[in-house]
Amino acid sequence: MNMSQGQLATASTNEQVNIQPSNRFEQFFLHLELIAALVSGLFILIGWLFSKWDNHTYSITFYLLAFIIGGFAKTKEGIEETIKNKDLNVEMLMVFAAIGSAIIGYWAEGAMLIFIFAVSGALETYTNNKSQKEISTLLSIQPETAVRIVNGQETTIPVFELKVGDQILIKPGERIPSDGVIIQGSTTIDESTISGESLPITKGEAEEIFAGTINLNGAITAQVTKPSNETVFQKIIELVQTAQSEKSPSQLFIERFEGAYVKIVLLVVLIMMFLPHFLLDWSWNVTFYRAMILLVVASPCALVASIMPATLSAISNGARRGILFKGGVHLESLSHVKAIAFDKTGTLTKGKPEVTDMIVQPNLNKSELLRTIASIENRSNHPLAIAIVNYWKSNYQDNLIHPDKIEDIPGKGIKAWFHNKEWLIGNKEFVGQQEAEQFENGVSLSLESCGKTVVYVKGSEGIVAAIGLQDIVRPETKKSLMVLQNEGIHTVMITGDSKNTAKNIAAQANINEYIAECMPETKVETIKKIKEHYGIVAMVGDGVNDAPALATAHVGIAMGEGSDVAMETADVVLMKNDLSRIAEAIRLSKKMNRIIKQNIIFSLSVIMLLIASNFLQFLNLPLGVIGHEGSTILVILNSLRCLRSID
Structure with missing residues (x-):
């Protein structure tokens, strides 16, 4: 049922009149x-x-x-x-x-x-x-109703009746009733209740939204991804209540x-x-x-x-900043930490590959060639393909073109045809090992030695380009690690990646030590060794494979955008994936x-x-x-x- 602005104002006024005496009564008993x-x-x-x-x-x-x-x-x-x-x-x-x-x-x-x-x-x-107060504030802003869209009809229902897959309408100025993904529209969202970040974030289609945050200026339609009792907002409430x-x-x-x-x-x-x-x-x-x-x-x-x-008081202060402690014991222990181990992917890095290098034969037009490559990769949902398409979109405005035919070869690459010309995009084995090595020698290419993934592009005249991709270090990583090192804390990166990749990322992040090619069980053993050497140790991670190591460390710290398992296992949760919050948490503990x-x-x-x-x-x-x-x-x-x- 839709209400006019006048009706809505009247309803709001009536609601305030009804609630105010109750609040005064509660305030009296509080004092x-x-x-x-x-x-x-x-x-x-x-x-x-x-x-x-x-x-x-x-x-x-x-x-x-x-x-x-x-x-x-x-x-x-x-x-x-x-x-x-x-x-x-x-x-x-x-x-x-x-x-x-x-x-x-x-x-x-x-x-x-x-x-x-x-x-x-x-x-x-x-x-x-x-x-x-933080709990009371969260509970008071928790939305009670949502506008569900079924066959184009809008119906206001209690939030607890929402199911995964439901489509909901969120108007400007309203609080988002459930975790979901935007399927129509774009807007600016105030996520301070979730992340502690005061600046609003612009979001569009296919981007995540969270219950309890405020839709500031655009009407959006979203698809519910979690039941009301499993939202990030609800988890924050439960975590702070447990901690207190x-x-x-x-x-x-x-x-x-x-x-x-x-x-x-x-x-x-x-x-x-x-x-x-x-x-x-x-x-x-x-x-x-x-x-x-x-x-x-x-x-x-x-x-x-x-x-x-x-x-x-300290737990409440942390919650206000998007740092959730699961108990006073973890808050107390954090100030005694002598070493912190970090997972790489999604923790020190963004967790998604990005194009860092594009080597093209000198006689070819780079933009035209990249347009062709992006047009082909646009038909694939592989992370490397998505990274290449995003690189095109961020650098050029021209529309992509449609290949005549495409064939995806899993684990190797993609084959496409433009005007009866065949294109191959993939790894060395797919485009031809010998030709790839000859191309590398010709352009003095050494991307793999830097720990980067290389995608080769082969046209009718042979290999014409090589694209280097890498999971990029977060902008705040280097500064955050430097702050921790100034506090006398030894930093270690533990990753399952190759030694070349680990070495390259460690250099970019300015981390004290790195340990490469670690399986989940190896991470646990590594944490035990670090504990023997340094004493009190914290572990920072975001994935399911980090959970055993998080549990083994004296203090487990999970990134808020990580897996549910990591958040459940950890002792501290950073609701915003910001490593600088770790130094804040340690200072708060001290x-x-x-x-x-x-x-x-x-x-x-x-x-x-x-x-x-x-x-x-x-x-x-x-x-x-x-x-x-x-x-x-x-x-x-x-x-x-x-x-x-x-x-």
Whole structure:
């Protein structure tokens, strides 16, 4: 059913009116923890004012309200986690400390402890919500309907009803509902949600489009190539969700450490409630007061918050740039990589052959001869033939001509006739080994020694041309590898190609080392040897044959345009086939690890300083609360730096 622009505008307005209150309601609950903390702070202020007016009943009432409102969320979380894990946690330490402060008459300090703990909890929740923003954004822009064309009729249907082979209409300004191939029309597409690339890309017939991207300026018809649950867009969502739920080794260690540490703190606090009274002649009031301060300052809140917020922030930052980590463990490991092995085809190179040389007999017209060759090759779907035709189209505007007759000989070449003249285009054996070698000697041809594939052209007067083709190194490859080498990373190319080809590509890419003639199983053995020599090793690949090597490396990195198997096996996926993203990922990993180290050192230093000050009786409860909870807030704020640009 088609709608006029006026109807569409009305529908859009109605949709906004219906959605807005729901969003406000959701926003309120998103910030409920922070609102509760602020209300708690307000009640503390009112309680403090009443205490100044010597109205202790009202003062304690408002402090008690501050306890309940500010501490509800964290107390509930602490009790649930304790029951679930059958182990005490930081939240319970804070509850005990606040109750202990109230017992000895320090209502204001106990309420302040709850308030600052609630603020730090709200800040941590904000960090987690911020890290989920990329997922929320992706989910919110995921198209729900598509316009399917059947026998010329347009029907709007839910996206999940689309099947492979369906034809869909995508109008200007609409989000593309499914992965597909353009079969009619051309347009400019914003693919930033998929690749992280901000510049729009112009696409025409036979080119791929992806779900969730925006069709900017042209109406196109496309054929669906994947079900809605298998699109690249859906895989991004699944990968980021998996990454955010998986914990790094550091985080797992801190969580194991937390349970034992809490028990030790409680035991030490219990001892301190009695021992100083007998050993140091402290009064019972002072002894209990110092024990409560110890309970506050020895709690590892800042230490526990040192890792997860930073990890989640870094994962979100990477997702925004088109770098998808499948877990914190891989993000953490990436900064320790000492060597990176690269597949050649489709990774260092474009993955498609291109014409690099065309040697023609001196007395012939090159453009006319190339037109004849391209006209013949235009009838073949062989990659080399397509490369030759593309070379013609990029250099000349004349129309191709139609051969009288064509015969394709698989594995050898193609035979064609123009005006009763026979043409042969193919390898040496097909056109004649001896004639090909004579032609090479005559023009001093040495393309094969450079690792290039040579196609010979034979006319009625013999061999008239030789065309050199090669899989071209990506424009960004050399610069990307240089950046990695400047970081002290050894680069290795692993390829199944011949030594000549590998040597030539390695020279163009400026790679440190190359290993040629590798089968998939040889790649695995090669990765193992590199690991023995360099330690932590990453592998970058895009094909099915790279999957075993990707799994063998400490960190497997897949190119986003590669095979599904490679993407499934890898630990990191580059949604845009841009090698410069690897250096970005490593810098992001180093930044995250650096921030985590800062957090851990800072939090431990604060805890030790506060404990020592308490034993020396320099520290009172309010300063203990501010020092302890303040350090937690600073640690979380420091972790948020991982959301910013990569240094």
